[in-house]
Amino acid sequence: MALVQQIGGRLLQLVFVLWAVATILFLMFRLMPGNPLAAYIDVTFTEEQQLALMAKFGLDRPLWEQYFIYLWNLLHGELGDSFFYRQPVFDRLMVLLPNTLILAFGSLIIAYAFGIIAGSYLAWKRGSVGEQVAIPLVLTTRAMPEFWLGMVLLAVFSFWLGWFPAGGMRSPGAEFDSVGALYTSRDFLAHLVLPIATLAIYSQGLPLLLMRSNMLDVMREDFVTMARIKGLSSFTVVVRHAARNALLPVMTSFAIGVGYQIQGNVVVETVFSWPGIGRELVNAVAASDYPLAQGAFLLIAVVFVLMNFIADMLYGLLDPRVSHA
DSSP: OHHHHHHHHHHHHHHHHHHHHHHHHHHHHHSSSSOTTTTTSOTTOOHHHHHHHHHHTTTTSOHHHHHHHHHHHHHTTOOOBOTTTOSBHHHHHHHHHHHHHHHHHHHHHHHHHHHHHHHHHHHHTTTSHHHHHHHHHHHHHHHSOHHHHHHHHIIIIIIISOOSOSSSSSOTTOOOSSHHHHHTSHHHHHHHHHHHHHHHHHHTHHHHHHHHHHHHHHTTSHHHHHHHHTTOOHHHIIIIIIIHHHHHHHHHHHHHHHHHHHHHHHHHHHHTTOOSHHHHHHHHHHTTOHHHHHHHHHHHHHHHHHHHHHHHHHHHHHOTTOOOO
C-alpha cells in the first residue's frame, strides 16, 4: 500500500511538472514579438487571407481560450501542424525520434560499460600512476563542450584522415528497402560512429567517477574484509563482491542519463547534421516554425521527466533502505 502511495505521489509530481512545462512553452511562443505565422504566410497574401489563416489556427481567439484548446489537444496527443512541412507535428517527430534514441542509448551504453569497468579498475588500483593520470584526463573530457569535442573529431577523423563521413545519416543517393535495412547498413553505422563517440566520450566521466567513488566506499565494508580473510583473490573480491554492491547508484543514474543525453543531442545532432529531434528543434526555431519547435521542446521534456521518474522508482525498489517519504 505504501509503495502504491509513493508511486501515485510521484506520478502526480510528474503530471504537475509536465503541465508547468507545457504552460511555459505555450506562453513563450505566443508572447514572442512578431507574427507567429510569419513562416507560413506568403508575401503575396492579402490581409483577408492572413486573417483567414489566423482564424484557421485559432490565433484570433483570446489567449485564455487558446490555452484551454492547447491543453485539450495535448491530452489527445495533438501537437498541431508544422508550418514548414505542412504535416502534423506528432507525425514529423515520430519519424525523427528513433534516430535520436539510437544516438542517446548507443552512446550511453558505451559510456556506462566503459565507466563501470574503468571506475572499478581505478578504485582497485587507487594511488597508482595510472589513476593519477586517468582522473585528470576524465575530468578534462567531462569539461569539454560537446560541440567543440564533436568538431575536433570531425576535423581529425573526417576531414584529415577521411575515415568517416562528415555528417548526415546516410550517403547522398543511398537507397534502402526499409528502415530496418537502413539502420543495419554499413553506411548508417559509418555515419553513426563520430556522433556516438562524441556523446560517449563526454558522458563516460559520470559513471566512471561514480563507480570509483562507490567502490572505494564498498571496499571498506566488513563483508569485503571477510572475503579477503577467506583468501579470495583480489580480482574475485573486486568483481564478485565490491563491484556488484557498488553498481546500484550507477545503474539508476543511467535512467537520468537518458534525459540528459536527449538534451545533449541538440548540440551534437546540429554539429553532425544528424536528422533527429535536437537538430529539428534548432531548425524549427530558426524557421519560426512554432508548432514544431513547441512539440520538440515538449517531447524532450517528457523524456527527461519520465526518465527521472523511472530512476527515482528504480532506486527505491532496488534498495528498500531508500525512503520516498
